[in-house]
Amino acid sequence: MAQHLEGKSAIVTGAGRGIGRGIALALASQGASVIVNDFGGTVEGEGRDQSPAQQVVDEIRAAGGTAEANYADVAEHREAEDLVRQALDTYGKLDILCNVAGILRERMIFNMTEQEWDAVIRVHLKGTYNTTHFASIHWRQRREFGRLINFSSSAGIRGSAGQPNYAAAKAGLIGFTKSCANALARYNVTSNAIAPGAATRMTDRGLVSQDATRSGAPPSEAETGPRDPANVAPVVVYLCSDAASNVSGRVIGASGYQITLYSDIVMERQIFSDGPWDIDRLFELAPETIFEGLQPPSGDRPSGARSSEA
Numbered sequence: 001m002a003q004h005l006e007g008k009s010a011i012v013t014g015a016g017r018g019i020g021r022g023i024a025l026a027l028a029s030q031g032a033s034v035i036v037n038d039f040g041g042t043v044e045g046e047g048r049d050q051s052p053a054q055q056v057v058d059e060i061r062a063a064g065g066t067a068e069a070n071y072a073d074v075a076e077h078r079e080a081e082d083l084v085r086q087a088l089d090t091y092g093k094l095d096i097l098c099n100v101a102g103i104l105r106e107r108m109i110f111n112m113t114e115q116e117w118d119a120v121i122r123v124h125l126k127g128t129y130n131t132t133h134f135a136s137i138h139w140r141q142r143r144e145f146g147r148l149i150n151f152s153s154s155a156g157i158r159g160s161a162g163q164p165n166y167a168a169a170k171a172g173l174i175g176f177t178k179s180c181a182n183a184l185a186r187y188n189v190t191s192n193a194i195a196p197g198a199a200t201r202m203t204d205r206g207l208v209s210q211d212a213t214r215s216g217a218p219p220s221e222a223e224t225g226p227r228d229p230a231n232v233a234p235v236v237v238y239l240c241s242d243a244a245s246n247v248s249g250r251v252i253g254a255s256g257y258q259i260t261l262y263s264d265i266v267m268e269r270q271i272f273s274d275g276p277w278d279i280d281r282l283f284e285l286a287p288e289t290i291f292e293g294l295q296p297p298s299g300d301r302p303s304g305a306r307s308s309e310a
């Protein structure tokens, strides 16, 4: 069978568990040499543990693949620099960077503390900037090939009510992804964002599962069907390959067995005046033109779930 990533080298952050683990295994199975990064913290981003990254490295090697562990906290600038340097020192180049690492600290906006805000923005936004910054220096020098995959979320696209920090970070990553697509195109680098859906410890937090309560086991651990996090990986493999050089600056959904291409935000309606808007005129016109027929969101919570998602 053809291997689609033969000779490529990759970093996958947050690859000790969940979706990142599935991506690291899939990239390696397709011939890529992988740096498996994970700092091994809790879902809230606390503590450190080397065993999740090491276990994935062991799995890849047992299957005949090539992998090295890295335990950096990607939100620490110097640790992220060392992570990229490890890939360059070990494999001589870096072709693929998948920024999967992420944490959750859910709270309604009126209850959210400064620490909860900062912690989530730090890992998702600063962590993704950190690794991408150092990878992009290499890609700019090399001018040959690069694949950047960032992890967004439907929480950022739709605006999950109980996750203002996470929604802001995940929507911010779409702007970051598009900026990198524009900046790095001339160096043959593509940049795309994934909005995944999978059963992991992140989604266990958002679910009120009777089954889980009864058995005591988190629902994600029993998942072998469509929501198995391994199912996010195939489209990531495709986007990381030579075949996907035409796909950049896009948001792609990967959930279960579905792969979705999201549209860009496009202009829907526009009104204009010959000069500065007369405010009374705007009050007269807006309800019957640009804002005609709009409804505020209901704010309803999906039944059986908290007002949050991963």
Ligand SMILES: NC(=O)c1ccc[n+]([C@@H]2O[C@H](COP(=O)([O-])OP(=O)(O)OC[C@H]3O[C@@H](n4cnc5c(N)ncnc54)[C@H](O)[C@@H]3O)[C@@H](O)[C@H]2O)c1
Pocket (backbone or CB within 6 Å): 013, 014, 015, 016, 017, 018, 019, 020, 037, 038, 039, 040, 041, 042, 043, 045, 052, 072, 073, 074, 075, 099, 100, 101, 102, 103, 123, 127, 151, 152, 153, 154, 195, 196, 197, 198, 199, 200, 201, 202, 203, 229, 309, 310
């Ligand atoms: N599971 C879903 O349905 C879903 C939906 C939308 C978005 N996402 C996003 O997908 C990504 C993966 O999530 P998951 O569901 O697999 O969660 P997960 O908790 O199973 O895995 C995330 C991994 O990232 C690691 N990590 C966290 N902060 C880190 C840091 N600073 N440095 C290095 N490693 C760090 C964790 O230790 C963990 O192993 C996240 O970015 C998440 O926000 C997941």
